[in-house]
Amino acid sequence: MERELIKHFHHLLPAAEICGSVVVQLLLNDVANPFALALVDVPSGGKTITLNLFNVEELIYTTDNFTPASFVSHASNVSKANLAKVDLLPRIRFKTLIVRDLAPIFGAKNDDLLKSLGILTRVLDGEGLQTDGGVHGQRGYKGDYPFMMLAATTPISPRIFKIMGTLGGRLFFLRLHSPDKSEDELAAQNVNGDCKQKERICQAITSDFIRGLWAANPNGIEWNKASDPEDCMKVIARCAKLLAHLRGVPNGDPYTDSPAQAVIEKPDRINTLLYNLARGHAILCGRRQITKADLIPVVIVALDSAPDCRGELFRALVQAGGKLKTSEVEARLGISKPTAINLMEDFATLGAAKLTQAATNCGRPELEITLAEAFAWFGGEEFKKLSVP
Amino acid sequence: MRPKRKSAGAPTPAKNLSKADKTITENTPPVNERPRVAKLAPPEAQVTFEQWRGS
Numbered sequence: 001m002e003r004e005l006i007k008h009f010h011h012l013l014p015a016a017e018i019c020g021s022v023v024v025q026l027l028l029n030d031v032a033n034p035f036a037l038a039l040v041d042v043p044s045g046g047k048t049i050t051l052n053l054f055n056v057e058e059l060i061y062t063t064d065n066f067t068p069a070s071f072v073s074h075a076s077n078v079s080k081a082n083l084a085k086v087d088l089l090p091r092i093r094f095k096t097l098i099v100r101d102l103a104p105i106f107g108a109k110n111d112d113l114l115k116s117l118g119i120l121t122r123v124l125d126g127e128g129l130q131t132d133g134g135v136h137g138q139r140g141y142k143g144d145y146p147f148m149m150l151a152a153t154t155p156i157s158p159r160i161f162k163i164m165g166t167l168g169g170r171l172f173f174l175r176l177h178s179p180d181k182s183e184d185e186l187a188a189q190n191v192n193g194d195c196k197q198k199e200r201i202c203q204a205i206t207s208d209f210i211r212g213l214w215a216a217n218p219n220g221i222e223w224n225k226a227s228d229p230e231d232c233m234k235v236i237a238r239c240a241k242l243l244a245h246l247r248g249v250p251n252g253d254p255y256t257d258s259p260a261q262a263v264i265e266k267p268d269r270i271n272t273l274l275y276n277l278a279r280g281h282a283i284l285c286g287r288r289q290i291t292k293a294d295l296i297p298v299v300i301v302a303l304d305s306a307p308d309c310r311g312e313l314f315r316a317l318v319q320a321g322g323k324l325k326t327s328e329v330e331a332r333l334g335i336s337k338p339t340a341i342n343l344m345e346d347f348a349t350l351g352a353a354k355l356t357q358a359a360t361n362c363g364r365p366e367l368e369i370t371l372a373e374a375f376a377w378f379g380g381e382e383f384k385k386l387s388v389p
Numbered sequence: 390m391r392p393k394r395k396s397a398g399a400p401t402p403a404k405n406l407s408k409a410d411k412t413i414t415e416n417t418p419p420v421n422e423r424p425r426v427a428k429l430a431p432p433e434a435q436v437t438f439e440q441w442r443g444s
Contacts, residue, residue, distance in 0.1 A: 004443030013442065027426060058429050090414070094425045130413055141414045146425070204433075209441040211432035220426045285438050 005053075005205070008198040015039060015050045015176055016206075018297045021280035022148050023054055023096050024213060028279060029220040034126045035273055035280075036149035037301070038102055040156065041176035047152035049199055050176075051098050053206040054150065059214070061091055062098040068105070068119035072140045074133035083136065089129055092147040102153040106160050113160070117167055124149070124170035161307030165249035168265055172273070172305045213283065221288070223279060228290050235295050235386070236278060238377055239302035240271035242352070245375075246306035246314065250349035262349045274298045292386070299386045309333050310352075313343055314378070315387070317353065322371035322379045325358045329369075344369045 005013055022035050039047040054060060066088065073086040084090070105116050123129050126147075130140030156173070164171065181189070189195075248264035278294040285293065303311040316332040317324050324332070329340040347369050348355035358368035371379050 005441060007443055017442070029425065056429065059427050084414075094427055138413065143414075205436055205441055208432040208434050209436040209438070211429050212435055214426065214429040215431050218426060218428075 005202050008202055009046065009049060011179055012046045012050050012176070014300070015046075015174055016053055017281070017284065018174055018277075018301065019050060019054060019150055020206075020210075020284045021277055021297055022150060023059070023210065023280075024283045025148055025276050025280040026059070026094060026096065026146075027213065027217050027221050027283060028276065029222055031276055032126050032144065032146055033269065033273055033276065034124050034147050034149060035172070035276060036120075036124055036151070036170055037172045037174055038151040038153050039176055040153055040173050040304070041178055043154060045176050045178040047176060048100055049195075051100060051150055051152055052199060053202055054096065054098065054210070055203055056207050056210050059095055059210065060098055061095050062100070064100050065104050066099060068116040068123070071119060071123050072129050072131050074131065074136050074139060076135040080136055083139065087141070089123065089141050089145060093145050094147065096148040096150060099149065099151040102151045106153060106156060110159065110163065114163055114167075117163055121167045121170050158308050161247075162249060165247055165263065165307070168269075169247050169305070172301050174301055175304045221283065223288070232278070232290050232292060232295060233275070235382075236274050236298055237267070237271055238375075239298050240267040240274055242314070242375055242378065243267070243270050243274075243302045243305055245350045245352050246303075246310045248350045250346045262351070264350065270302075274302060277301060295386050299383070303387070309335065309339075309343055310346070313347065314352065317369065317371055318378050318383065318387075322376075323368060325366045325368045327366060341367060 005016055009016070019037065019039075022037050025031050025035055039050060041047055055062065071087065071089045073083050073088075075083065075086060078086055105120075106113070108116060119129065119131075123145075126145055128141035128143055128145040130138060130142060132138045151171075161169075244265050244267040248262045251261045251263065275290075278290045278298050281294040281297050282288070282290045287294075303315060305311070306314065312333055313324075313329065316329070320328065320332075324344075326337060326340050326344065329335070329344060330337055333340065333343075335343070344353070344355055344367055347353040351372055352375060353369040353372050356368050356370065358366045360366060377383060
């Protein structure tokens with residue numbers, strides 16, 4: 001059987017490339033921020049297959065389920081001397097944590113979710129974690145604790161994004177958009193394909209590929225940031241600014257005289273993380289400098305990490321030339337009118353677009369959004385080429 | 390005769406919980422000394438990006 005990903009899992013190739021770009025960031029000596037990427041798709045969409053490709057024993061820590069509290073344990077039934085053996089954080093340091101299902105965390109009640117995401121947010125700063133408990137007092141790890149995280153989840157409800165927005169989103173998302181198979185394809189799959197065998201072959205070749213990169217760089221990679229092209233850096237900065245706006249939490253009424261309020265994070269951290277992703281992709285391709293090809297994962301991840309349908313609406317908006325009416329939003333996204341209006345209002349509040357009454361000759365007046373000046377670059381040819389490679 | 394009570398002596402200072410019970414591991418080696426690159430077994434075969442991905 002052929003040892004190439006494209007022959008067996010053609011539709012998972014972009015996701016595998018992006019996941020690989022996350023894992024190899026561990027080779028960069030200057031990386032301090034963990035990159036956490038969650039693959040999003042319906043069940044049986046290929047998420048686990050993609051994650052399993054990176055099952056390189058010494059480099060990966062896999063778990064099917066975990067609680068953020070396990071990063072630094074305060075278990076009362078474990079002696080203090082043994083608690084360090086239970087802690088997850090030192091075990092994933094300089095490794096990639098693979099979580100095959102985030103649903104148990106995302107499915108928790110709001111209070112528990114807030115607590116879990118709070119811990120995850122802190123750990124994803126890469127500076128360790130110190131927590132206080134009534135049994136063992138203060139415990140934790142302080143210093144340089146970077147790691148990478150790959151996870152999988154089914155589509156995420158808006159409340160998760162709302163809570164993450166409050167804490168400062170650290171998780172990036174990648175939607176797999178697995179294609180629907182025809183009856184013939186499904187029938188042939190049972191007759192011809194031994195999926196597990198294909199998976200094992202692809203795992204083996206991925207393992208060899210990753211091991212080869214580590215063998216070639218036993219002391220890590222000192223990246224010459226100054227040699228990266230300025231136009232590429234600007235594209236990354238634009239994507240970071242866009243994602244910061246799209247991830248914002250709107251909190252106001254766009255029709256009042258006073259400007260609507262929105263909590264929009266500063267794009268600095270996203271900018272660093274997206275740059276690291278681009279560098280990871282460059283390393284994967286055997287380069288020591290980023291090029292335009294490394295911006296494709298950046299653009300995809302930036303738009304997929306936007307909450308709810310905002311990424312889809314933004315894509316639709318730029319495809320439509322920068323203007324969309326309510327009825328067009330409904331049709332393009334397959335959503336109801338109230339949802340479309342809410343989404344358009346959110347765009348206006350977040351500064352991604354301007355909301356106006358569309359000029360009509362007949363029928364009911366409609367709302368219209370126009371791409372904001374600050375994001376005009378996304379309406380151009382360069383973005384089109386990057387978003388549709 | 391009642392046994393003589395032992396002198397309590399000087400009062401034992403209260404245990405300083407903030408110091409005694411802390412288990413914080415500080416680990417911030419200089420950047421160039423970080424053991425950040427894991428040691429992996431060598432690959433069984435050399436695979437390039439193009440070979441891995443396929444075309």
